[in-house]
Amino acid sequence: MCRTYDGGVNASSYPSVPPDPLVEESDDAGDDRLGLRETKKRQTRLAMHRAAVELVAEHGFTPVTVEMIARRAGVSTRTFFNHWVTKDAAVLGVVPGESREIAASLRAELEVHGPRDALRHVLRDVLAGIPADPELRDLKKQVMSKEPRLHTISSGNLIEVQSELVEVLTEAMDGEDARMRAVIVVQVGFALTRSAFGFSMSTGMDLPSAYDRVIELYDAGLQDD
Amino acid sequence: MCRTYDGGVNASSYPSVPPDPLVEESDDAGDDRLGLRETKKRQTRLAMHRAAVELVAEHGFTPVTVEMIARRAGVSTRTFFNHWVTKDAAVLGVVPGESREIAASLRAELEVHGPRDALRHVLRDVLAGIPADPELRDLKKQVMSKEPRLHTISSGNLIEVQSELVEVLTEAMDGEDARMRAVIVVQVGFALTRSAFGFSMSTGMDLPSAYDRVIELYDAGLQDD
DNA sequence: CGAACTGTTGCATTGACTGCACTATTTTAT
DNA sequence: ATAAAATAGTGCAGTCAATGCAACAGTTCG
CATH class of the missing domain: 1.10.357 (Tetracycline Repressor; domain 2)
Known part of the structure; x- marks a missing residue:
């Protein structure tokens, strides 16, 4: 492929920890102990992940652009890359860390x-x-x-x-x-x-x-x- | 922009294998049954592969651009992509096919x-x-x-x-x-x-x-x- | 309330990769 | 040998992923 990778990595045990394995299920509701900021962050992240998976399911991987994903998730493309190392990572839901x-x-x-x-x-x-x-x-x-x-x-x-x-x-x-x-x-x-x-x-x-x-x-x- | 016509093809001397999983060693000399065209093609391919490996060895993967590789191999970047699917492929010497x-x-x-x-x-x-x-x-x-x-x-x-x-x-x-x-x-x-x-x-x-x-x-x- | 954080964003830029139209050379058929 | 069919190489224009930077805004904490 191309572009720049650096391989983000993935999973581990479970919830709680800030350094999170994959996109966590955060409900619009719960999460009172995480602070507004962190909550929002996770929401947008999940939104992007969702958008990515949906779009790829619809059109296939290549035709889907980062801009499309960002748009559907309601964020800028720059924000997109603040969360995901690569477009792939967003589709797979792979958050670096672990x-x-x-x-x-x-x-x-x-x-x-x-x-x-x-x-x-x-x-x-x-x-x-x-x-x-x-x-x-x-x-x-x-x-x-x-x-x-x-x-x-x-x-x-x-x-x-x-x-x-x-x-x-x-x-x-x-x-x-x-x-x-x-x-x-x-x-x-x-x-x-x-x-x-x-x-x-x-x-x-x-x-x-x-x-x-x-x-x-x-x-x-x-x-x- | 990037055309040095020195035909800098340094083919090395080795036996050639028709079904090639990776870049084949083709000799300037023997290859009478391959036709001029095919011979040249392999030469440039090998030249690019060589250039890619050398440069990456020198500078690391990311800093090396396709243009650098192409220049050293004496071809245009467009030609580069006519031979290799990606930059990586050129470094690894992976020819699609078999x-x-x-x-x-x-x-x-x-x-x-x-x-x-x-x-x-x-x-x-x-x-x-x-x-x-x-x-x-x-x-x-x-x-x-x-x-x-x-x-x-x-x-x-x-x-x-x-x-x-x-x-x-x-x-x-x-x-x-x-x-x-x-x-x-x-x-x-x-x-x-x-x-x-x-x-x-x-x-x-x-x-x-x-x-x-x-x-x-x-x-x-x-x-x- | 004010200061330190930090997430979001726009902007500019680099570089991988593609489609297209054209040239030059090799191959093949006549 | 010559015309016709192939095809490697090339330039050019354009798309898109990804990054650095600087400014801004809402959050957290003292």
Whole structure:
């Protein structure tokens, strides 16, 4: 592609924190403890995300311009880029931040489980943290299935997280090829996550369940085919 | 604005492979069966690729403009885009095309091996097919290690191939979750490929060997960590 | 209430990428 | 060998994503 990316990253645990994984569901109503400013910010952000998904669902990715999205969301294009690193990010709802948090939870999991399972738990949590807005989810499903480009990007955006996780895992794995093995574990972990994503998209199953099913199939001995 | 006619094509001396996954080494001399036109085309393409890699190695990805690359390669920017889909593609040397071919070889391998091993063979072959131009390889190594963005992209470019392979594998796998299992096999296959890529980049080991090592580690039971 | 913040915006600019029309050269058919 | 069909290279005009900067307005906090 083109333009300037720098990969914003994505998800993590859950609500509350200012540094937010994906677009959070904020209702016009609630949110009294967040301050007017923060509330408004989230509203506009959500508005943009919505607009982006809707428009892309209508016209496809390329034909939709940032200006169109901004207009529908009722903001200026400049504001648009104050919230989203790229046009893609807005469609996917990816807010930059989080790799650090994810790495932290991996570290925590490592106290309890081995590398592979620790990573699996973390990734599952991340998936579970992705909001399942009934409206948007269906739209997104359509969009993603028709716009393979977004898959690319979404996986691309994960790269920052990946390297962070590799670091953590490398520490935890001792022996000769610690780093190399860490890389493999992470790569395979993300491969399964991506599979779950696709599975979820095509079946409509929710992400965590899809993930579980994928793990199940994988462990069942896909090895031996 | 940007036209230096020095025909600055420094083609290097290497055997040429007709079905080219990446930029092929074409020699000024031998190529009698390719026709003048095709020969020149490849020369300019190679020149651009070279220029791109060199410049990015010097300045990093973002600061290098297409115009700079084109100028150094002695072509117009318009010509640049006649050859490469994007700036990234030029740096990576990715010529669009052959997902069909790869799919075909997978089909062939499936006559002999099971899904997993068939895919492994195919992927290994693809890796082996990537030209190991001594000069460029080192540069590319540098570039890739300093420019994580390119990893993203390179894996992104593979997405077309991926879905093609999934199709083929799905046919070959029968049973309930054929498609899903195919997806997983492919995703994991590519995960290992990416690992090999990283391995090769950091150690300098050639790609096929790196790939073998990765497979070895993986099969050795990374599962049980 | 006043000062420090911070989100929104307009403006100007860069740079990736495309469509179109044209030239020059190679290829092919006659 | 020559005319006709192809096609790589090029210039030009234009679209659109993305960024820096400066000004403004509503929010928060002392």
